[in-house]
Structures are given as C-alpha cells and as structure tokens.
Amino acid sequence: MAYDVIVLGSGPGGYPAAIRASQLGFKVAIIEKEVLGGICLNWGCIPTKALLKSTQVYEYMKHSTAYGINATGVQADFGAVIKRSRGVADKMNKGVQFLMKKNKIDVIMGFGKLKAKGQVEVTAADGKTSVVEGKYIIIATGARARELPNLPIDGKKVIGYREAMVLPEQPKSMIVVGSGAIGVEFAYIYNSLGTKVTIVEFLPRIVPVEDEDISKELEKQYKKLGIEVMTNSSVEKVDTSGKQVKATVKKQDGSTVTLEADVVLSAVGIAANIEGIGLETLGVKTEKGRVTVDKNYQTTVPGIYAIGDCAPGQALAHVATKEGINAAEAIGFIEKKYGHQPEPIDYNNIPGCTYCTPEIASVGYTEKAAKEAGYEVKVGKFPFIASGKATAAGATDGFVKVIFDAKYGEFLGAHMIGNNVTEMIAEVSVARKLETTGHEILNAIHPHPTMSEAVKEAVAVAYGEAIDI
Template sequence: MAYDVIVLGSGPGGYPAAIRASQLGFKVAIIEKESLGGVCLNWGCIPTKALLKSAQVYEYAKHSTAYGINVSGAQHDFGAVIKRSRGVADKMSRGVQFLMKKNKIDVIMGYGKLKAKGQVEVTAADNSKQIVEAKYIIIATGSRGRQLPNLPIDGKNVIGYREAMALPTQPKSMIVVGSGAIGVEFAYFYNSMGTKVTIVEFLPRIVPVEDEEISKELEKQYKKQGIEIMTNSTVEAVEATGNGVKARVKTQSGEISLEADIVLSAVGIAANIENIGLEELGIKTEKGKIVVDKFGQTNVAGFYAIGDCTPGQALAHVAGKEGVNASEHIAYTEKKFAHAPEGIDYNNIPGCTYCTPEIASIGYTEKAAKDAGYDIKVGKFPFMASGKASAAGATEGFVKVIFDAKYGEFLGAHMIGNSVTEMIAEVSVARKLETTAHEILNSIHPHPTMSEGLKEATAVAYGEAIDV
C-alpha cells in the first residue's frame, strides 16, 4: 500500500497533520494502535474536563444557598459521573473518525514500526502484518505516564491517570504523588467528590512550573477545600495493607507513614519512542525525545516527528500546530505550498490547568524575566475587585502581568481564578503581535467580564489603576 504521507499516531498532533496533508493534495494514511484521537481525546484532555465539570456542578449544588437557591440532599453518582466522561470521549473519538472519512484519509489500525526508509510495518490485533509505504512519514507516537522505580503502577494499589479516570468505585482516601497539571486536576476532582486527598510533591511548591505567586494561591485555595499538601516530600515506598495502602514518605523533618485506599502516581510523562524502529534507522534521540528542527524534520530525510515524542512542551495545542507545520513543510518541499511554515515560538505557548480555581499562564514568570536581565514592571489585579467575579461568586485568585520597563514589551501573564483558561488566548495573540502595555491599556475591554482583569492588572503595573 503506497501513500505520499503516513502519520504514525492519531492524537492531537497526528490527526491534524494527516488532515492538513490531505488538504494540501497528498494521499494520506494514519496508523493507530488503539483509538482515534490518541491519549488526549480518549484518556486525557477531554474526559478529564468532563470529570471536572461534574465536580464543579456538584460543588454548585452543595453551595446553592449562596446563590439564593435551595437544593437539599444533593448527592453524586460516581459511576454515572465516570460513565458521562467516557461518553464524552467516545463521542469525540467518533468525531475524528468522521474527519478521517471527510478528508479521504485511510485509517490503518495496528501497531506501527518503522522498517526502512519510506516503510512502516503494521501489526494488527490478530498479529497479521502488512507493510505500508510513503515518501514521508510523520512520527506522532505521543507519551504515557512516567513511572518511578519505587512507585510501580500496578493498576490496583498504585494507579496512573488512565485508571484514575475510570475507577469502578470511589476511594475514601487517596494519595496523589506529583502536583503538576494531572496531579492537581485529579486532586480537585476526587476531593470534590468526597475523597480525602493528600498531595505529595518532591519540590518546594505545588504546580512548580508556574509563577511562585500562582503556586502560593493554589496551595491556599486547596487547603481551604480540605486537601492536605506536603511539599519537599517523596514517597519512598508503598505497600499493600488489608484495607488499602501504606506509603512511606520522606519529609524534611523525617519519615512518616500515610495510609490511604489508593495512590495516584502523577509524576510526569515519558515519550513513546521505544520499539518503533528509531535505532535501526539511525533517527537521533536525546534525553528520551526525538531530535527535530523547527519544521519537525529528524536527522533522517523523509522522517518528521511532532508532539510529546519531541522536545517541545507536551501540550495538545503544541502538537496540533507542530503537525500542521510538518505537513506544510512537506508540501513546501514538494512545491505544493507557497512558503515554508513559520517556526513555533515556544516561549509564547499558553499553559492551562483546569482545576478550581483554574490556572493559565504564558511567557516569562517574574523570576525568569529577572533572570533574563529584564528591568520589569509587574501588575496584579485581584478578582476580589472584579464585579463579574463577585456576581459569579468566584472571587478567588488574580491576574498578574509582567512588562519590560524600558519598551513595554509584554513578557508574560499568569492567572488563577474562574474561567482564566478562556482569557489567556488574548495574551498569546497580543504577544504574537508584539503588543505593548500601551496597546493593552488603550484596548477597551467589556464590563463586567473576567477578561477586563487583564487590562486592570496592566493599569496596576503602570500606576493607572482605577478599581484597586
């Protein structure tokens, strides 16, 4: 079977790459070993947001009297919550199936392995094998949950994110190891459902990639919600007990023992680059990732790689853009596209965490800006002063902006609060357009909205604040 382009993996990088290649006039096949849409759509981004929405609705019901609404005896059905989440994922996966048909892309189900230049061997579920060929191959094999040697995932006592999304019964208590996006999202979900949650984080603060003030605010809000947080701590070992697990935790003041029904390991991800034929073809890897140039090209002609298996941020929206760029570069090489795609600015990638309160950030943190040598202006607007936040009953958090003091360059923004994941795109576009503080201050933001918090924070940075 011969194609122009083969895409290995159908996640949020793979399927956009396949669609864009088809739009550009190529004959395309996509190879998928499990479900169209990959981890993000089936076991990551989408179903977790469905779980978090159920938790949020339950929280509203429990606190409805704050809005003048009396809801008595609000209860959740854990099984129904999980079922809804799986239904949302299944619907989205069927949507990708439709897109493949619409764009005349052949879907080949099975495990793909690179065999030679322009060749992929596909092993189907019944162990039958076939060779498919193409001039160009885009590797989009994604990632999986990373496992620590002293914390092996057994699916029963120690689980990963996949098991956490579909537990048959709700645990009464849970230890979450790791406080990145996955860890804090599941911590919020299970705590809201009534599980006693303890977060154990190796580093000095939770959500450690965020600005320090964001970390402090989330820790404050989580403690209010009843989540126990242990930073500067590591889980040394976990052993099964008759009723659950016992974790030996090393803290700064010594070792302690924690007991819970279950442990969720959320200690990051590892790229899926093993056993796909990279070594045999001499495709270069470094630090567990495939090395690529700004167009996604590997060191071996005809092979591209995108998404979580490459060094950029492991985010669905990054993978999608990398996939489109790879296909456009192939088309440019084949004289089917007028220009080479623009390389991605990896310092202008929005990061979003969908716990409550939400977190959204982009660009430099305050510390990173100072370390880079910038003289900065910083503005911070608390949602406590926002009319829309007060009306919504969600005044937690703030917007923090960072500008270069000399030229007004928009260096970064960090937000925590209600709906901030919907607000961060404005900053992404503003920074792409090289917008300065002056343009933000003179762009009229609608009132009352959460988004006007961005303009208000900018006003604070320049001593022009009206509402704080």
C-alpha cells in the first residue's frame, strides 16, 4: 500500500492533518492503534465536558430555589453520569469515522512504527504486521498521563484521568495531585457529586500557569465549595495496602501530614508518546521528551513531520489541529499543491481554557510576564458582580482582567474567570491577531446585556473610562 501522506495517530492533530492533506489532493492514510479521535475526543476534552455539564445541571437543581423553582428529591446517579459521558464520546467518534470516509482517507487500525525511509510497519490487534509506504509521514501520536516515581498509577487506588472518567463507584473521598486543567476540572466534578476532595499542589498557587489574580480567585471559590487546597506541598509516598490510600504529604515548612482517601488522582502533567515508534531507527532527533521540529513541523529527517503533544508547542487540542493543518499545507507547498508557505503559529496568542466552575480562559501575557518583558502596562479589571447578565444568571463570581502596553496601546493579554468565559476569549485572540488597540475595543459596540461586554468594560477600566463600575 503506497500513499502520498501517512499520519500516525488520529487525535485533534492527526485527523485534521489527514483531512487537509486530502483536500490538497494527496492520497492519505491514517494509522490508529485504538479509536479514531484520539485521547481528546475519547478520553479527554469531550467526555470531561460531558461530565462537567452533568455536574453543573446537578448544581443548578440543588440551588433551584434561588431561581424561584422548587425541585425536591434531586439526586445524582453516578453511573448514569458516567454513561452519558461515554455516549457523547462514542457519538463524536462516529463523526470522525464519517469524516474519514467523506474525505476518502484510508484508516488502518494498528500500532504504527517507522521502519525505513518512507515506510511504516503496522502491527494489528491480532499481531499480524504489514508495511505501508508513504512519501511523507506526519507523527501525531499525542501524549499520556505522566507518572511520578513516588506515585505509581495502579488504576484502582491511584488513578489517572482515564480511570477517573469510568470509575465503577463514586469514591467518598479523593486526593487530587496537581492543579492544572485536569486536576481542577476533576476536583470540581467529584466535589459537586458529593466526594470529599483535597487538592495537593507542589507550586505556591493552583492553576500555576495562569495570572496570579486568577489563581487567587479560583482558590477562594474552591474553598467556598468545600474543596481543601494545599499549595507548596508534595506527595512524598503513598501506601495502598489498606482499605484506603494513605498519602504522606510534605508541607512548605518541611513537616509532613498523612492524608487518607478512597482514591488518589494523579494529575501531574503529560508525557509524549514517542517511545517505540522507530524514531531512533531513522535518526529523528528528540529533546526533553519531544520531537525536534522546524517552523513547518518537519523533523530532522526530511519528509517526516511531528505535531501536537509529541512536538514542542503547548499541549492543547486546538494547537495540535492548527499544527496538523500547517504541516499538511507545508507538504502541499513542496509538492506545488498549495500556493504559499503556511503562516507560522504565534505561540504567544494561544487561548487556554479550563472548564471547571467558575471557568478560566486566558491568552497572551500575564501581568507579571508583561512587566518582566519590559512593558509599562495599563491594567483593567471588571468584576461580574457588576454585570447585569451575570446577575440575572446568578453567576456573579469572577472577573475579566485585561493588560495593555501603556505606550502604544497594544493588547498584551486577557485573563478571565467566571461563567462561560471560555466562549469569550476568542474575541481577544482575534483582536490581538489583528493588532487591535484598547481604544478600538472601546469603539466596537458590544451587545448588552451579555457576559461578553465585560471585555469592553475591563478595557474601559484600564483607560479610566469606566461607566458601570
């Protein structure tokens, strides 16, 4: 079997790369060892959002009297919540299958390994092997949960995100190690359903990649929800021999405390899936656990590309998608099927979203990073408690924070925490892409009443023109 382009992996980087290559007129095959859609669609982005929606509906119903509605006897059915989540993932998986057929992409199920220049060996589930040939190969093998040596995942008492999505029974207590997006999302899900949750974070604040004001607000909201938060703390060891897990946690002052829970969720980041795929055979260079690539995602071996979580950029689904499209277009340019080199991604204008409640969304510089970069800044913050739409929705927690260069008005960054802010951050991404200034935001009419007008209101605060606060 010979193809123009072979894609290893069908996640949010792999399947868009395959589709874009097909659109450009290439004969394309995609190799997938498990299920189409990869981790994001089947075990990450999509099913976790389904779980979060179920818990949010449950929260609404528990507090229905605040909206003048009396709902009695409301209970969460843990098994049904899990089942709905899996159903959503299965539906999306079928959608990717349809897209492969629509775009005439051959799907080859099995584990793909680089065998020689232009050759991939595929091992099927039954152990049979075959060789697929392709002029270009795009590696999109994604990543998995990272394991700490002192926190080995056994899948029962110490679990990763995959197990957290399909637990057979709801635990009465849970320790979440790590407070990035995965950690805080699962902390919210399980706490809302009635599990006693403790977050242990090694760094001084939770969601540590976010602006400091966002971290402070989320910690305040989580403590109000009854989630215990331990920062500057590390899990030194776990004892799984008894009925419960015993975790020895070292605090900032050097003292230790033993926490007990039904289960420990390890959410300490990810590791790229680059082992065993033949990189060494062809001499593909790697660095710090990722595949080395150029601006068009070509590796150190011509004709072989790498995108998504196994490449050096941010490990986000939307980043992988754009990298995959760019890699396909770069190949198209070489083969004279595309008119120009793809525009390089601006990795300082990548929106990040965390779907806990309240949601978090951010893009660009934090206030601290902007100052460290030498900017004199104007900062504006608009709290949702001053928003008519937020007040009507009963969702007044949080704020929008914007950062501008005081000299030229450059939109340096925005950081949001509150209801539906993940739907609002795209405005700032587009504004920064178009080099929009603060005054241009103020002169663009924002609809009222909406949550999104908080962006304009925050800009008004930054420029001393606030009306509603």
